[in-house]
Amino acid sequence: MQIINKIFRLQKVYIFFFSIVLFIIIFSTTYLKADAFRVSDIEISSSFDLNFKKNTVIDAGFHISFSNLLSMITTSGDKNKIKNVSTKELKSMIDSFTISNEKFTNNVYFAKLETSFNKKKILTFLEKKNIFPSIPIKNKVLLIPILVDIESNSVYLFDNIFYKRWNKKKEKYQLLDYILPTEDLEDLSKIQNMLDTIDTYDFANLIKKYDLKDHIILIIYKNKDEFKTLSKINLNDSLKINNKTYSQINLNNEEDVEKILKKLKNTYEDQWKKNNEINTSIKLPLTLSIKSGEYKKIIALENTLNNIDLVADFYISNFDNNNTQYKIIYNGPPNFFFNDMNNKNFNLVIENNIWIIK
Structure with missing residues (x-):
């Protein structure tokens, strides 16, 4: 009888132990689940008149948030393949959202929107369109932008508009943060002396100063109103060479400069995303x-x-x-x-x- 009672007590302990383990497993699975893409600080606004509908404004914010998310996890070419996503389909991929900083100024409604997209549903959506998304990892990269004026046979490292304007504007969805070289006359003198071989110049000594794993050498050749760019993109220990040509560019025209900056940044962002693709196949x-x-x-x-x-x-x-x-x-x-x-x-x-x- 004592043996039977002992076995029964052991069974109770065994059952209790499994209950504790099961509770912990269920608890951790339920409350630590954070499988979402979060898009924050999206500004939404609308005129506050008789036609004002808050839900319509929020729906428009969802589409902006979705567009920003796609800009973070897909290349610019793949993003262009995604068109006319209905509000109903979009909402089916949203787990939650938060409205904050609501205010009315001069009969205009303003607010900030944060949206959490279900990661699994987003990846499934992209997989159906045969698009491989990328992991949205932010990264710091050293950028060395050099302007070569072919007409005057001159090289500019610090005193060029691309160096001065590169970090003036940054979109929320952009993943790369650019570190520009500090103004050093010795570095400038070395580069200026390499005018004829600038495209093959070894920038290793300059790069070593910044303790950054990734770097981009950008050489911009200016010949009257035509610009040719050579980009040596070193990301994740992988070197890619990119060449582009821009015609009828006026450096005194802000829109022309922004056009080049935007296209170059898109090229670098796309390369970074390709290096971090999620192959859902x-x-x-x-x-x-x-x-x-x-x-x-x-x-x-x-x-x-x-x-x-x-x-x-x-x-x-x-x-x-x-x-x-x-x-x-x-x-x-x-x-x-x-x-x-x-x-x-x-x-x-x-x-x-x-x-x-x-």
Whole structure:
């Protein structure tokens, strides 16, 4: 009888233990889920008259927010493929939104809108249109803009309009922050002495001063009203060369200068996005195992998986008193997953095709 009672007590402890584990798993899955693209600080406004409808103003804000989101996660060419998305379809991809700073000034309604788009629904929407989105990662990059005036046979590093105006305007959806070289007469003198070989000049010594991994060398050749640009784009340890030509450009015309600046920035943004594409056609199933008793690590793991953009989905496939197993759908090769987890301080080993957290 005592043996039976002991077994019964052990069963109760075993059931209690599983209840605690299940509670923690459910709790962490429910409340740490943050699978969204958030677009903030969108300004919306409308005349406050008899035709004023707040919902119409907010709907217009949703379309602006969606356009900004597409500008962050798709190249300019792919964005142009997406047209005429209905308000109904757009709203189906929104998880939540917030209106703030509402005010009425001179019979005009003003407010700021923050919209959270469901990441999974956005990726599915883009996949149906055969568009690979990119991870919206912000990045600092060193930009060295050099103006070469062919007519006067002169080189300008600091005293040129592109250097002066490059950071005057930045769109909210742009991911690259540009660091321009500080005015150094020694650097200027070296570059000026390399006029005939400027397109092959090694800028390594100048680049080393700024402790930035990524850099862009922009050389602009001016010949009367024609401008040719040579861009050496070094992002993610990958070099791309881009050439463009602009005709009938007047540097005293602000619109002409902005035209060149906008196109160059779009080129650099597109290259950055291509380097960070999410290939949604790759759906790699992975099995990951973690000890069931490590509650804090389980919560940290789920939080990490929620914030890795290449993780399309994950769920608990099996658990017992020893281990909890997750099934993960990953939009990339296995070594990418290993690097993602390693960067988040998770030590992984593979045993029998199962990724085990040590």
